[in-house]
Amino acid sequence: MIRLAHPHAERPHDAYWTPPEVVTALLKCETLPQYLWEPCCGNGAIVNVLRDRGYDVTASDLVDYGGAIDLPVEYGVDFLKTTHAPRHCGCVITNPPFRLAAAFIEHTLKLVPIGIFLLRLSFLESERRRGILDTGLLHRVHIFRNRLPMLHRHGWQGPHARSQVAYGWFVFCRSHRGPIMVDRISWEK
Numbered sequence: 001m002i003r004l005a006h007p008h009a010e011r012p013h014d015a016y017w018t019p020p021e022v023v024t025a026l027l028k029c030e031t032l033p034q035y036l037w038e039p040c041c042g043n044g045a046i047v048n049v050l051r052d053r054g055y056d057v058t059a060s061d062l063v064d065y066g067g068a069i070d071l072p073v074e075y076g077v078d079f080l081k082t083t084h085a086p087r088h089c090g091c092v093i094t095n096p097p098f099r100l101a102a103a104f105i106e107h108t109l110k111l112v113p114i115g116i117f118l119l120r121l122s123f124l125e126s127e128r129r130r131g132i133l134d135t136g137l138l139h140r141v142h143i144f145r146n147r148l149p150m151l152h153r154h155g156w157q158g159p160h161a162r163s164q165v166a167y168g169w170f171v172f173c174r175s176h177r178g179p180i181m182v183d184r185i186s187w188e189k
Contacts, residue, residue, distance in 0.1 A: 017042055017043050017045060018042070018045040018046050018095040018118060019045065019148055019149050019187065020045045020048070020049050021149065021187040021188070022118065022144070022148060022167075022169075022187045023045065023046050023049040023050065024049060024187070025142075025144070025169075025185050025186060025187045026093075026116070026142065026169050026185075027049075027053060028185070029142050029183065029185055030116065030140075030142070030169070030171065032050075032055065032091060032093070032116075033090030033091045033114070034055060034056055034088075034090075035055075035056045035058075035086070035087075035088040035089045035090055035091075036050060036055050036056070036057045036058070036089065036090070036091050036092070036093050037057070037058045037060070037085055037086050037089045037091070037092045037093070037112070038050070038057055038058070038059050038060070038092075038093055038094050039060050039061070039077065039079035039082075039092060039094055039096075039104075040061055040062075040079065040094045040095060040096050040097070041059040041060060041061045041073055041094075042061060042065055042095075043065055044059070044073070046093060046094065046095065047059045047073070050093070056088075058074075058086040058089060059072070059073040059074070060073065060074040060075070060077035060079070061073070061074075061075055061077065062075075062076065062077060062078050062079070063075065064076075079104065079107065080100070080103055080104070080107055082107075082111065084111065085111040085112045089111075089112055090112060090113060090114060091112055091113070091114040091115065091116060092104075092108040092111070092112055092114070092115045092116070093115075093116040093117075094116075094117060094118070095117070095118040096117055096119075098119070098120060098123075101117060101119055101123060102128070102129045102131075102132050104117065105117060105132050105170075105172055106131075106132055108172070109137065109172060109174045112174075113173065113174045113175060114171070114172070114173050114174070115171075115172045116169055116170070116171050116172075117169070117170045117172070118167060118168075118169055118170075119167065119168065119170050120165050120166065120167055121141075121143065121165075121166040121167065121168055122165075122166075123170065124141075132172075135177075136176060136177035136178055136179075137172050137173060137174065137176055137177075138170060138171075138172055138176075138180050139171050139172065139173040139176040139178075139180065139181065140169075140170075140171040140180065140181045140182070140183070141168045141169070141170050141171070141180060141181075141182045141183075142168055142169040142171070142183055142184075142185045143166070143167075143168040143182060143183070143184050143185070144166070144167050144168060144184075144185060144186065144187060145184040145185065145186055146186055146187070146188060147164065147165070147166070147167075148165075148167050148187065149187065169185075
C-alpha cells in the first residue's frame, strides 16, 4: 500500500529540503534587499545560493540537521519566539514548516517589512488563513509552472522524484495593500 501522506510523527519539524534551482528562479523575478534572514536554514540550500550571489544572509534553525551549509549559522533558534530581526535585515526568506506557515508570515511581518516564503499553492485555499491572506499584504505569488525537483523530507530514504504538489514563492509586504500579482516561473534552465 502506498501512503500519500506521512504522519506528523514521521516529520516532526516538517523539514523538506529546498532545491537550489528554485532559489535561482526566485532571483530572476525578485529584487531582494542586501541583508536577509533564513530562519529555517535546514541543509543550507537557500542560504548557500544567496551567499554565492553576494547577499548577506543570517542563517538560523531550530535544529542542526548536519547539512552542508556555509558558516556562520546559529542553531537552537525558535523563530516564532524571536523578538527582533538581525541587524540591517530587510527580509525573511524561507521554506517554513507548512503547518506553521501562517504563524511564520505573521511573525515575519512584525519583525521585517518583507517576507518571501516557498509554499504549496494550497496555502491560498484555507478559511483559517483569511487573516493573513485577505489583508492585502500578499503582494506577489510566483507559481512554478513545472513541479519541483527533489523536494524530500529530511531523512527520506525512499525514491527521489518530482513533487506531486504545486508550489510558488509567496511575497508578503508590510506596506502593500492591494491586489495580488501572480506570474509563472520555472526552475529549469
